Amino acid sequence: MSSATQSNSVPKRSGTVALIGRPNVGKSTLVNNLIGQKVAITSPKPQTTRFPIEGLYQDERGQIIFIDTPGIFLKAKDPVSKRVNEKALEPFNKDVDLALYLIDHTRKRDFEEAKVVGITRKLNIPKVLVINKIDVTEPTYRAQYRFLEEECDAVVEISALNRTHLKTLLETIFTMLPERDQPIVDANLYPYPAINLDSRTFIAEIIREKVFLRTRKEVPYTTTAVVDNVIERDANTTYIQARVLTTDDTYKKMLIGAGGRRIKEIGTMARKELETATNRKIYLDLTVETDRHWPETLG
Ligand SMILES: Nc1nc2c(ncn2[C@@H]2O[C@H](COP(=O)(O)OP(=O)(O)OP(=O)(O)O)[C@@H](O)[C@H]2O)c(=O)[nH]1
Ligand SMILES: [Mg+2]
Known part of the structure; x- marks a missing residue:
C-alpha cells in the first residue's frame, strides 16, 4: 500500500456494545432510537424485555452491534423472572467490547441498583455511564449516582425518548471501540429491519x-x-x-x-x-x- 493511501485512510472502529441496567431505565428505547427503527419493544412497565436483542448501527466511522438486554431485578422468584434475569447477563459471556450502563436519575438508588453496580464492576471491559431521562428534571436523585461517574470510563447524559445527545453518545462509543480493518458483520445478513430476530x-x-x-x-x-x-x-x-x-x-x-x-x-x-x-x-x-x-x- 502506498504511503499516500495510508495517510488518506481513516481506520474504522467497530465492536459489540451491550446495555446493562435496572428494568425500565430506557435500554430498549435507547437501542431503538440509536438504530433508528424499532428492534425492541418498550413499555412503562418493568421487565418488558425478556431476552437479548441485537441491532446493527453503521456509518462511515464503523459498525456497532448493540445488544439490548432484559433489566436486572432483585426478586426473581417465579420461573419466568429467574430465567429472564439469567438471560440479561448472557451477552457478557461472549465478546463484548463495551458496556453501556444505563441509569434513571429520576428513581432512587436502591438494592436493585446495588446489584447492577456489583455486576458492572466485575465486567472487565470499558464502561460508559449513560444518565437517561434528562428531559425530566423533577424528581432527581443525581447525587446518589455521582460515585458511578468516577467508576466508569465516560459519562454521557441523554434523553433516549427525545433523542437528546445521542450523537454525542455515538461519538463517545466510536472513540472507545477497537480499530478494525474489516467490518465485523456482513450488513446483508442484517436485512431490514436490522435485527437478529426472525x-x-x-x-x-x-x-x-x-x-x-x-x-x-x-x-x-x-x-x-x-x-x-x-x-x-x-x-x-x-x-x-x-x-x-x-x-x-x-x-x-x-x-x-x-x-x-x-x-x-x-x-x-x-x-x-x-x-x-x-x-x-x-x-x-x-x-x-x-x-x-x-x-x-x-x-
Ligand atoms: N421521560 C423519559 N422517559 C423515557 C426515556 N427513555 C425511556 N423512557 C420511558 O421509560 C419506560 C421504559 O422504557 P424501556 O425502554 O422499555 O425500558 P427498559 O430499560 O428497556 O426496560 P426493561 O425491558 O423492562 O428492562 C418507557 O415508558 C419509556 O417511554 C427518556 O429519555 N425520558
Ligand atoms: Mg427493554
Missing part, C-alpha cells in the same frame, strides 16, 4: 408489547405470544395467526375482556403497527389460551 419472533414481540400496554398488574408477566402462521395471501396482504398464552384461566378472562373487547383492542394495536412496519394489509387472527407450561419454553 419475523415470527418480531411479530410475537409486537403482540406482547400491546399486552404490556393494555393489561394491568401481574397479567403481562403471566403471558407470552406465539405466532403459528404467516401467510402471504397476495402481493399486498399477509394473514397472521397468533395466540396469547397465559398461565391461568383467571388471566385468560382478563385478557379476553368483557365481550372480547380487550383482546380485540390488543389485536388492533398490533395489526396497525405491523401494517405501518411492513406497508402491507395485515389480517391478524389472535386468540387467548391457557397454557401453564409456557414458561418452560423460555429456553
Whole structure:
C-alpha cells in the first residue's frame, strides 16, 4: 500500500456494545432510537424485555452491534423472572467490547441498583455511564449516582425518548471501540429491519408489547405470544395467526375482556403497527389460551 493511501485512510472502529441496567431505565428505547427503527419493544412497565436483542448501527466511522438486554431485578422468584434475569447477563459471556450502563436519575438508588453496580464492576471491559431521562428534571436523585461517574470510563447524559445527545453518545462509543480493518458483520445478513430476530419472533414481540400496554398488574408477566402462521395471501396482504398464552384461566378472562373487547383492542394495536412496519394489509387472527407450561419454553 502506498504511503499516500495510508495517510488518506481513516481506520474504522467497530465492536459489540451491550446495555446493562435496572428494568425500565430506557435500554430498549435507547437501542431503538440509536438504530433508528424499532428492534425492541418498550413499555412503562418493568421487565418488558425478556431476552437479548441485537441491532446493527453503521456509518462511515464503523459498525456497532448493540445488544439490548432484559433489566436486572432483585426478586426473581417465579420461573419466568429467574430465567429472564439469567438471560440479561448472557451477552457478557461472549465478546463484548463495551458496556453501556444505563441509569434513571429520576428513581432512587436502591438494592436493585446495588446489584447492577456489583455486576458492572466485575465486567472487565470499558464502561460508559449513560444518565437517561434528562428531559425530566423533577424528581432527581443525581447525587446518589455521582460515585458511578468516577467508576466508569465516560459519562454521557441523554434523553433516549427525545433523542437528546445521542450523537454525542455515538461519538463517545466510536472513540472507545477497537480499530478494525474489516467490518465485523456482513450488513446483508442484517436485512431490514436490522435485527437478529426472525419475523415470527418480531411479530410475537409486537403482540406482547400491546399486552404490556393494555393489561394491568401481574397479567403481562403471566403471558407470552406465539405466532403459528404467516401467510402471504397476495402481493399486498399477509394473514397472521397468533395466540396469547397465559398461565391461568383467571388471566385468560382478563385478557379476553368483557365481550372480547380487550383482546380485540390488543389485536388492533398490533395489526396497525405491523401494517405501518411492513406497508402491507395485515389480517391478524389472535386468540387467548391457557397454557401453564409456557414458561418452560423460555429456553
Ligand atoms: N421521560 C423519559 N422517559 C423515557 C426515556 N427513555 C425511556 N423512557 C420511558 O421509560 C419506560 C421504559 O422504557 P424501556 O425502554 O422499555 O425500558 P427498559 O430499560 O428497556 O426496560 P426493561 O425491558 O423492562 O428492562 C418507557 O415508558 C419509556 O417511554 C427518556 O429519555 N425520558
Ligand atoms: Mg427493554
